[in-house]
Amino acid sequence: MENLVDIFVRSIFIDNMIFAYFLGMCSYLAVSKTVKTSTGLGFAVIFVLGITVPVNYLIQNYILMEGALTWISPSLADVDLSFLSFILFIAVIASMVQLVEMVIEKFSPALYSSLGIFLPLIAVNCSILGGSLFMQEREYASIAEATSFGLGSGVGWFLAIVGIAAIREKIRYSNVPAPLRGLGITFIITGLMGIAFMSFMGIEL
Amino acid sequence: MSKEPLFSSKNLKLLQEPINKSNPITVQVLGICSALAITVKLEPSIVMALSVVAVMAISNVVISLMRSLIPPRIRIIVQLTVIAALVILVDEFLQAFAYDVSKQLSVFVGLIITNCIIMGRLEAFAMGNKPWPAFLDGIGNAAGYGIILIIVGFFRELLGSGELFGYPVFEKIGLYKTGYEDNGLMILPPMALIIVGVIIWVQRDKNRELVEEN
Numbered sequence: 131m132e133n134l135v136d137i138f139v140r141s142i143f144i145d146n147m148i149f150a151y152f153l154g155m156c157s158y159l160a161v162s163k164t165v166k167t168s169t170g171l172g173f174a175v176i177f178v179l180g181i182t183v184p185v186n187y188l189i190q191n192y193i194l195m196e197g198a199l200t201w202i203s204p205s206l207a208d209v210d211l212s213f214l215s216f217i218l219f220i221a222v223i224a225s226m227v228q229l230v231e232m233v234i235e236k237f238s239p240a241l242y243s244s245l246g247i248f249l250p251l252i253a254v255n256c257s258i259l260g261g262s263l264f265m266q267e268r269e270y271a272s273i274a275e276a277t278s279f280g281l282g283s284g285v286g287w288f289l290a291i292v293g294i295a296a297i298r299e300k301i302r303y304s305n306v307p308a309p310l311r312g313l314g315i316t317f318i319i320t321g322l323m324g325i326a327f328m329s330f331m332g333i334e335l
Numbered sequence: 336m337s338k339e340p341l342f343s344s345k346n347l348k349l350l351q352e353p354i355n356k357s358n359p360i361t362v363q364v365l366g367i368c369s370a371l372a373i374t375v376k377l378e379p380s381i382v383m384a385l386s387v388v389a390v391m392a393i394s395n396v397v398i399s400l401m402r403s404l405i406p407p408r409i410r411i412i413v414q415l416t417v418i419a420a421l422v423i424l425v426d427e428f429l430q431a432f433a434y435d436v437s438k439q440l441s442v443f444v445g446l447i448i449t450n451c452i453i454m455g456r457l458e459a460f461a462m463g464n465k466p467w468p469a470f471l472d473g474i475g476n477a478a479g480y481g482i483i484l485i486i487v488g489f490f491r492e493l494l495g496s497g498e499l500f501g502y503p504v505f506e507k508i509g510l511y512k513t514g515y516e517d518n519g520l521m522i523l524p525p526m527a528l529i530i531v532g533v534i535i536w537v538q539r540d541k542n543r544e545l546v547e548e549n
Contacts, residue, residue, distance in 0.1 A: 149524065149525065150372075150524055151372050151524070152367065152371040152372050152524070152527070152528070153446070155367040155371070156364065156365060156366070156367060156451045159364055159367070160364065213423060213426075213427065214423075215445075216419050216422055216423055216426070216445050216448055217416065217419040217420070217423070220415055220419055220448055220449070221415075224411075224412065224415065255449070256446050256449045256450070256451075258449075259445070259446060259448065259449045260442060260446055260449075263442035263445050263446065264442055266442075267441060267442055307536075308539075309535075309536050309537075309538075309539035309540040309543075310532070310535070310536045310539070313361070313364060313535055314532050314533075314535040314536045314539065315532070316532075317528045317529065317531050317532035317535065318528070318529050318532035318533075320525075320528045321525040321526065321527075321528035321529035321532065322525070322529075323525075324523075324524060324525030324528060325520075325523070325525045328523060328525070
């Protein structure tokens with residue numbers, strides 16, 4: 131249990147998707163103009179990461195890894211399919227996003243209309259594929275750990291995009307040098323926020 | 336139909352525009368995701384840039400050849416499959432011939448798949464153009480992306496650890512004896528963002544038409 135909390139907190143603050151790995155920067159820069167829309171996108175990312183990471187964890191451990199196929203028959207013990215992981219992961223993500231979209235549309239039209247166009251966009255958000263690839267690289271011991279990593283990364287991404295959106299709403303009233311307006315200043319602010327987040331690094335969990 | 340020369344001015348423009356005026360990173364804002372984390376040193380930046388050039392040029396040509404065969408409804412999946420297959424090739428190639436760099440790049444080679452420049456160019460250009468212009472467009476955009484990576488990698492390695500390709504430049508010219516110290520901040524991830532911010536600043540100062548509204 132302690133371990134799960136550890137992974138969760140670590141993936142929010144220390145290994146933050148945006149500030150430490152720059153994943154999901156495209157939508158982060160494009161959709162962070164207002165707090166309202168970025169909150170919607172942030173929730174959608176938490177949701178999709180929380181689902182795709184555990185699903186890909188199962189795929190990794192029961193299909194792709196060396197010796198993972200022994201549950202079918204022991205003769206498959208030395209089959210190593212891990213070179214297929216990119217294609218399978220992206221296929222899982224694309225279809226999960228589609229599935230999640232349909233389920234939400236059916237059961238919660240209100241949530242669906244608030245997430246709206248963001249859901250399909252998420253399939254090509256690098257933080258989602260990145261989450262699965264980091265899960266593969268770090269070799270989490272159980273599906274619970276993988277889930278808590280997925281959710282934590284989502285929450286970290288959410289905090290980052292809501293933070294930058296709030297700053298960008300305010301910065302509209304400031305006198306930024308002309309060539310730096312828009313994209314330039316957003317990059318620099320993100321860098322400064324990243325430095326601020328680095329202060330969490332010393333935390334021993 | 337008259338035959339166009341291979342490097343007509345129109346085709347050359349495809350190659351040159353993305354390097355400056357419509358640079359994928361600083362102007363189109365595509366493909367930043369997988370770009371910045373690997374620029375701590377110059378060598379991985381160059382390997383990454385070359386990988387993207389390869390994936391992008393080939394996938395543009397492949398999609399352009401298939402453009403009349405792909406049903407519009409499933410084009411995204413077809414595009415993703417083509418890209419993913421090429422990225423697997425690049426990844427296996429790096430693991431075989433440049434293992435150290437491949438370890439440093441870790442998941443970021445895989446993330447070329449979701450690199451939005453590639454999808455963006457396939458969708459915007461390769462789906463509607465012949466293979467040769469598509470090839471040039473791919474090379475041009477990937478080069479525009481690569482140049483930014485290499486600039487960022489150059490400054491971060493030089494200022495952060497005083498080396499270039501692992502060769503201790505500052506030590507050889509005796510800079511440390513004058514009391515100079517490496518700027519440890521440069522190695523940390525946030526500095527990549529700030530350097531890109533500064534590149535954007537310089538570029539827009541030179542090309543005033545790119546300046547945005549606040």
